[in-house]
Amino acid sequence: MKFIKLTIVLCLFSLISCAQSKNNIPKSYIAYKTSETITIDGEVSEASWSKAAWSDTFIDIEGVKEPTYKTQVKMMWDETYFYILAQLEEPHVWANITEHDAIIFHNNDFEVFIDPDGDTFNYYELELNALNTVWDLFITKPYREKNAALNDWTLTGLKSAIKVDGTINNPTDKDNGWTLELAIPWKAYKTSYFEKNVPENKHWRVNFSRVNWDFQLEDGKYQRKKDADGKLLPEYNWVWSPQGVINMHEPEKWGYVYFSSKEVGSKDTFTIPQDDGIKEQLYSLYKAQNSYHQKYKKWATSIDSLTAKAIVINHKTLQPTIENHATGYNISVKSPFTNKTLIIKENGKIISN
Structure with missing residues (x-):
């Protein structure tokens, strides 16, 4: 079994902010049900796709810059698959990685991140380039927790297709971009044999990322661009729901996809659960605890050691408490919205009782 270790830039906070940055509020999307047979060929000829709405255009991963090229997605579902359609504007479509489970983001790529139960543990990553080469991973927990990324996990039953609007790997012309069409089977995410695992009228935490590189030509072939010292220039990271930091592996910041039972073309509504606002503040306290431990070599024993501000959500003041134990701590709070603890x-794992 291979393990992939990636260096991640982590941002530790010492104080709790009661208001989230406007640019980094998680996006949400309603994926409607389709009764039409969807052929995964990249042609997007089905009527259902024309009825599905485009997402907001992607923003840079920190949520502050407009990307050079436009990216949008659509989503639908049926009893068997989660369907994703992505359109990527790109004047130079190129790719050279053909081996399954290679490090696809060394090419320009499109990435899907899915956490079905939203607890930030046991989530899934899928990356594809313009040659339809796939890298699929199962990740036990975020990289900040010294996780294991299981590179030999396979998304069994995945259907994918690429349609290039132009000519791939041809530097003598200009392209319009490429379209990616996916059908991800629900059964790939089952935790037990008897589980149906179709999230009808439920939401999952999902995000999408596009990695894009400046390029140079070597012997007429595309390569990632290097500076005068031969060092690769940094990639661009463009995402659907901004992370606020250059790190896709903070699942608590991903967007929300609500799987409506209504037929595509209908209208439905979705509101982010109020308890998720509480979870956001708990993650901030968790990060503040890590920062405190890094500085003092011990865990804080009071909330006042982590924040000087009251924690208020929807005009409700929270009263979290810390319980330290031999192997760590629990920070708990009772929800004024659901009465759950x-x-x-x-x-960094959240549980509710």
């Missing part, structure tokens, strides 16, 4: 542990 939400708990975040030292490993």
